[in-house]
Amino acid sequence: MFEPPPPPRAPAHRGAAATDGSAGSSSGVPGAGELLQLLRDGQPRTRAELARITGLARSTVSLRVDALLASGLLAPSGEAASTGGRPPTRFALNPQARLVVGADLGATHGHVALADLTGRPLREVAEHVDISAGPIAVLDWVVATIRRLLDEADRNAEDLIGIGIGLPGPVEHSSGRPMRPPIMPGWDGYDVPGHVRRHWDVPVLVDNDVNIMALGEHVTAHAALDHLLFVKVATGIGAGIISGRRLLRGAVGAAGDLGHVAAPHAPDVLCRCGNTGCLEAVASGQAIIKHLTTAGVPATTNSDVVALVRGGNITAAHAVRQAGRTIGEVVATCVSLLNPELVVIGGSIAQAGESLIAGVREVVYGRSLPLATAHLQIVPATTGAQAGVIGAATMVIQHALAADRVDEALTRSDRGGGPHAAVKAP
Incomplete structure (x- = not known):
């Protein structure tokens, strides 16, 4: 069951409470946007309860x-027990008030979902998409798919508050432009948000696909944890880092690029990035396929590898386990540097079952300091193919429903922008 991320703690009361309806930013009194944060956890509350929590x-x-309520972001949600007189009404976030789009683009797949304000996918499309076809062809497919989903849901474009996109390569998050992605010819520096915003004047946020998978897995299955490392093993290898409940992107969006770290004791294998001995070159899905083919075991896709392991093929199981050990050598270093509470292994190769994860555990628990691994768990991803689209949608929701943006949008609405002006600030 998908749960939204927990809202920020209620701000402590400081000084006299404003009573004139102003945002109160200068006096420290929270505005409507901060009040909404309390209600994003899905728990309905009365006015009296909100007054008690906020002071x-x-x-x-x-x-x-x-x-x-006027914006539609909040809706009545039942009544509290009466203490005499009319029972007070409870209020909660209205997940259906607006829509967000989450798009997850991989090397050979495209997955687009229309989601509500909790990030829960309402309708989705997954198809074979070749990222090497270039940005125009791929993004035109994304645009056409969004139109299709809106039509199927019988919703207007005015309901859309933002679009999140994950790409299989480094992304400068501030601009949404890919930065020298090794498997995306023609994408370097392309204005992805600008392309999509020609069709909808809403925020378009772009990030690395592993980052959005980490975000999706965190808010869906591990929202109570502060520190998480998500490792994707598929056509390539990458990691998303959650630290202090925040996604770490690094200076130019390259944080977590495990696939191009030099693998210890790895052979001098040429990687598609141009270097040799990269982790991706020796432990990714493509590397496993190459190993199996050399060993006389027919495999051409990651799905073939998974099917072979699940079917009991010993050579395939051994190859995947060894890939896990090699990945574990790099992850052990990450554990020492980042000290996560949880390491999640996802991606298509992780669907092979325990073979990959057992290899990772074997090395991480053996190489890392006991202090770092005393309570560390290494587990398979639970969100499966939806991790990316949920994460992309969540990225947009966190942006659009931030307290200051909600307050700004409500102000615009009061000035004549109409109810749909809310949470549409770029």
Whole structure:
């Protein structure tokens, strides 16, 4: 069951509460946007409960609630027990108020989902898409698929508050442009947000596909944890890093690029990035396929590898286990540097079962310091193929429903922008 990420803690009351409905930023009194953060956990609350949690005056809370109700972001959600008189109404985030799009693009696949404001996919399409076809062909497919999903859901484009896209290569998150991606010819520096915004004037956020998978796995299955490392093993190898509940991207979006770390004790194998001995060159799905083919075991896709392991092929199981050991040597270093609470292994090769993860565990637990591994768990991903689209949608939701953006959008709505002006700030 998908759960939204926990909201920030309620701000402590500082000074006299505002009662005039202003945002109150100068006095430290939270505005409607901060009130919404409390209600993003899905737990309905009454005005009195919100006043007690925030320390605000009941009149201030009522003004904030009324503004959010008018925008549609908040909706009544049952009644609390009466203590005499009319039972008070509870309120909660209205997940259906707006829509977001999450798109996960891999080397050979495209997955697009229309999601609600909790990130839950409502409708989705997954097809074979070749990233090497170039940005125009691939992004035109994304645009056409979004139109198709909106039509199928019978929803208007005005309901859309943002689009999140994951790409299989380094991305400068601030601009949404791929940065010298090794498997994406023609994509370097391409204005991905600009291409999509020709069709919808909404925020378009772009990130590396492993980052959005890490975000999707975190909010879906491990929202209570502060520190998580997600490792994707598929056509390539990469990692997404959650530290202090925040996604770490690095200076230019290259954080977590495990696939092009030199693998210890690896043979001098040429990698598609131009270097030799990269982890991806010796332990990715493509490397395993090459090994099996050399050994006389027919395999041409990652799905073939998974089927062979599940079917009991000893050569395939041994190759995947050894790939896990090799990956574990690099992950052990990550564990020492980052000290995560959890390492999640995902990607298509991880679907082979315990062979890959057993190899990773074998080396990480043997090589890392006991202090770092005393409570460390290494587990398979639980979100499967939806991790990327959920993560991409969540990335947009976190951006669009941030407290300051909600307050700005509500102000624009009051000035005549209409209810759909809310949470549409770029």
